[in-house]
Amino acid sequence: MDVSFLVLVVIITALAFDFTNGFHDTANAMATSIATGALKPKIAVAISAVLNLVGAFISTEVAKTISGGIVDDAKVTPAIIFGGLIGAILWNLVTWLLGLPSSSSHALFGGLIGAVWIASGSDAVHFSTVVSKILLPAVMSPIVCGIVALLGTFLAYKITARARQRSVTEGFRHGQTISASMVSLAHGTGDAQKTMGIITLLLITSGHLSSNAGPPWWVILLAGMAIASGTYMGGWRIIRTMGKGLADIESPQGFAAETSSTAVLLASSHLGFALSTTQVVSGGILGAGLGRKLAEVRWTLAGKMALAWCFTLPVAALVGGLSGKVADSGNGGVAIIAVIAIVMVSGIYLLSRRNAVTATNVNDATSVTLEPEAVPA
Amino acid sequence: MSSKIDIHWAALFKVAGVSLAFGVGVVAVFAVGVLALSQVEAARADGREARTGYAMAGTAFLICLAAVAYGLYLIIPQFH
Numbered sequence: 001m002d003v004s005f006l007v008l009v010v011i012i013t014a015l016a017f018d019f020t021n022g023f024h025d026t027a028n029a030m031a032t033s034i035a036t037g038a039l040k041p042k043i044a045v046a047i048s049a050v051l052n053l054v055g056a057f058i059s060t061e062v063a064k065t066i067s068g069g070i071v072d073d074a075k076v077t078p079a080i081i082f083g084g085l086i087g088a089i090l091w092n093l094v095t096w097l098l099g100l101p102s103s104s105s106h107a108l109f110g111g112l113i114g115a116v117w118i119a120s121g122s123d124a125v126h127f128s129t130v131v132s133k134i135l136l137p138a139v140m141s142p143i144v145c146g147i148v149a150l151l152g153t154f155l156a157y158k159i160t161a162r163a164r165q166r167s168v169t170e171g172f173r174h175g176q177t178i179s180a181s182m183v184s185l186a187h188g189t190g191d192a193q194k195t196m197g198i199i200t201l202l203l204i205t206s207g208h209l210s211s212n213a214g215p216p217w218w219v220i221l222l223a224g225m226a227i228a229s230g231t232y233m234g235g236w237r238i239i240r241t242m243g244k245g246l247a248d249i250e251s252p253q254g255f256a257a258e259t260s261s262t263a264v265l266l267a268s269s270h271l272g273f274a275l276s277t278t279q280v281v282s283g284g285i286l287g288a289g290l291g292r293k294l295a296e297v298r299w300t301l302a303g304k305m306a307l308a309w310c311f312t313l314p315v316a317a318l319v320g321g322l323s324g325k326v327a328d329s330g331n332g333g334v335a336i337i338a339v340i341a342i343v344m345v346s347g348i349y350l351l352s353r354r355n356a357v358t359a360t361n362v363n364d365a366t367s368v369t370l371e372p373e374a375v376p377a
Numbered sequence: 378m379s380s381k382i383d384i385h386w387a388a389l390f391k392v393a394g395v396s397l398a399f400g401v402g403v404v405a406v407f408a409v410g411v412l413a414l415s416q417v418e419a420a421r422a423d424g425r426e427a428r429t430g431y432a433m434a435g436t437a438f439l440i441c442l443a444a445v446a447y448g449l450y451l452i453i454p455q456f457h
Contacts, residue, residue, distance in 0.1 A: 058453050132384050144393045151397070152404035159408035163415035171411035178445060186452050256404045263400035266451045268392045 005331050006078050007206045009338060011199055013085045015226040018195040020092040021104040022052060022230025025191065027238040028101070028261070028281040029183040032254030032288075034362060035243030038173035039180070041234070041359040047177075048184040049232035055188015056196075056224030068274065070109055070133060071116040072124040078202055080115040082334060083324020085198075086341050087111030087316040093348045095312075099237035099245070099357070099368025100305055103276035104191065106312045109134060114317030115324030130313075133274070138309065141275045142283025145264045149284040152256035153291025160252065172251035179258035186265050187277055188227065195223040236357040237368045241305075242282065244366045247289025247297045256291065257284035279309065298366070403444045410437030 029051075030044040039047070088107035095102045109130075116124045160168045196215045199222075203209040209216070215223075243249065249257070261277070261284045268275045282305060289297040323341075326333040355372045413434035420427035450456045 055452075058455060136384060136389075140389060140393075144396055145400075148397050148400035151401045155401065155405045156408040159405060160412050160415070163412045164418065167415035167418055168411055171414060172407075175407050175411075175441075182445065182448050182452075185449075189452055189454075252408070255407065256400075259404050259407075260396070260400035262448060263403070264392070264396040266448055267395040267399065270451055271388055271392050271395075 006082070006334055007202060007208070009334055010078050010082045010085070010202055013082055013089070013338075014195050014198050014202075015222055017085045017089050017092075017104075017108065018192065018223055018226035019230035019233075020089050020096075021191055021195070022049075022227040023233045023235040024092050024096055024101075024104050024230075024238060025187055025277060026231045026234050027242040028277045029180045029187060029258070030234075031239045031241075031243035031281075032249050032257055032285060033173075033176045033180045034239055035249050036173060036176065036251040036254045038176040038251060038254065041236075041239075041362055044180070045232050045234040045359075047181060049228040051181055051184035052188035052192060052231045053224045053228035055185050055190075056192035056220060056227060059189035059193045068133065069129050070126055071112055072120070072126070075116055075120040075124045076112070077119070077328070078206065079327040079334070080112065080119055080324045081198060081202060082327045082337070083115035083322070084108060084111030084113075084316075084320045086323040086337060087114060087318070087320025090319055090341065090344060091312060091316045093345060095308055096235050096237055097348050097352050097370070098308075099241045100308045101238050101242055101278045101282055102305070102308045102312050103138070103278045105194070105274070105276055106134065106138070106309070107316045108194065110313035110316030111320030113313065114319070114321030117317065118321035118325050119328060134313070137268075137275050138279055141264060141268070142279045142286075144283070145260050145280045146283035146287030146290075148260035148263060149253075149257045149287030150291040152260055153253050153288045156252040156256055157292055169251050172255045175255040176251055176258060179255055179262055182262045183258055183265070183277070183281070184231075186262065186269075188224075190269070190274075190277075192223050192227045195226065196220060199223065234359065236359060236362045237352070240357055240362050240365065240368055241301065242285060244363060245298060245301050245368075246282065246285045246305075248295055249285065249288065250292065253285075253288035253292055253295070257281065257288040260284045260287065301367070399444065403441055406437050406440045410434045410441065413437060 026045055026048055029048050033039040034041050034044050088111040091107040092104055113125050196219055199219050200215040204211055261281045264280050286302060289295050323337045327337050355369055413430045417427040417430035
């Protein structure tokens with residue numbers, strides 16, 4: 001009974017994380033298509049949701065370890081997973097409130113690192129792996145994708161300089177829908193799998209599954225549904241920041257940004273690096289912004305995002321560590337953390353209502369504020 | 378705390394190189410297709426034939442389609 005309560009709570013929390021993962025990352029694939037008018041907002045999130053669901057079903061290679069060697073997996077208990085998930089969920093929601101794209105995977109890793117660290121000491125955290133698998137790719141991937149998108153954008157404008165403007169805009173809009181769909185599908189195969197892996201490993205450690213079992217069908221279904229419904233909800237605040245805030249994006253730039261992101265993501269996963277989609281796409285959008293002459297790039301916003309990325313691991317680790325510690329004390333502790341988390345989530349939601357960003361007003365401004373915007377006279 | 382940090386620079390450069398070739402390549406080829414299509418439209422508006430325009434656009438978009446197919450092959454594990 002003791003284990004069952006915890007296992008149930010962790011499964012629900014994992015699905016909640018998957019949901020926030022979905023709506024936090026809709027922007028990666030669809031923000032530029034929405035901004036240039038290649039896709040209507042509601043249609044864009046619907047396509048992305050379906051492709052994430054499809055991605056969840058076609059990815060069969062479920063993670064063998066929860067952390068991929070970042071922490072000592074033998075020290076990972078259900079209470080630690082719970083703490084890590086809570087840290088990741090809260091970070092995802094706070095950054096969403098502020099309209100800041102940040103990596104959901106980093107939030108999850110941060111939460112796990114913190115929870116393992118507090119429970120088993122710093123020896124259980126493999127810091128060299130943290131550097132080589134998280135920090136270094138986090139610095140390199142946006143730069144690489146930015147350079148690719150910059151060159152791509154520059155060439156796209158150069159090549160089509162003498163073409164009719166209307167055909168160019170239309171042509172690249174069609175290209176955008178395809179490149180954005182590729183990002184969505186790649187996202188679904190990668191990110192839905194993380195939650196499936198967590199739930200499966202949880203069921204194995206609690207003795208509900210044999211040690212080499214794959215995810216049961218209901219885990220695949222629930223994880224797929226969670227990420228797809230999160231994606232369909234659309235993190236409109238983040239979509240506005242990525243589509244309108246970072247740079248003024250035209251359809252050739254959107255196409256260059258998404259194509260570069262697809263290339264970087266596929267090249268890296270094929271060669272064994274796991275990258276953050278958010279960081280890759282952000283780099284791509286900035287590069288595309290720079291690649292068009294005189295295009296405006298808002299460096300202050302880019303700086304804010306970079307700052308948020310620096311805080312992702314430590315803050316999620318702190319929250320994850322504290323939650324894991326309390327949860328470790330038993331069912332009462334788990335319940336306390338769950339209640340606190342629900343209260344905080346509700347508070348963040350209420351704050352977001354003061355200046356709600358939705359499918360209808362997503363393209364109307366370039367920034368996301370907490371105070372209601374002045375209505376133009 | 379373990380001391381040695383293992384960084385696979387070669388793999389990193391490979392990722393960067395492959396991304397650069399594919400990303401920039403596909404965007405450039407697509408742009409050629411867009412240009413060709415626009416030339417076809419312009420020619421048709423003038424009542425001229427636009428055979429080379431069609432051929433160029435067709436080739437360019439076929440190459441892009443092949444890139445998409447290769448991408449799908451990489452994404453979907455059932456193909457491996």
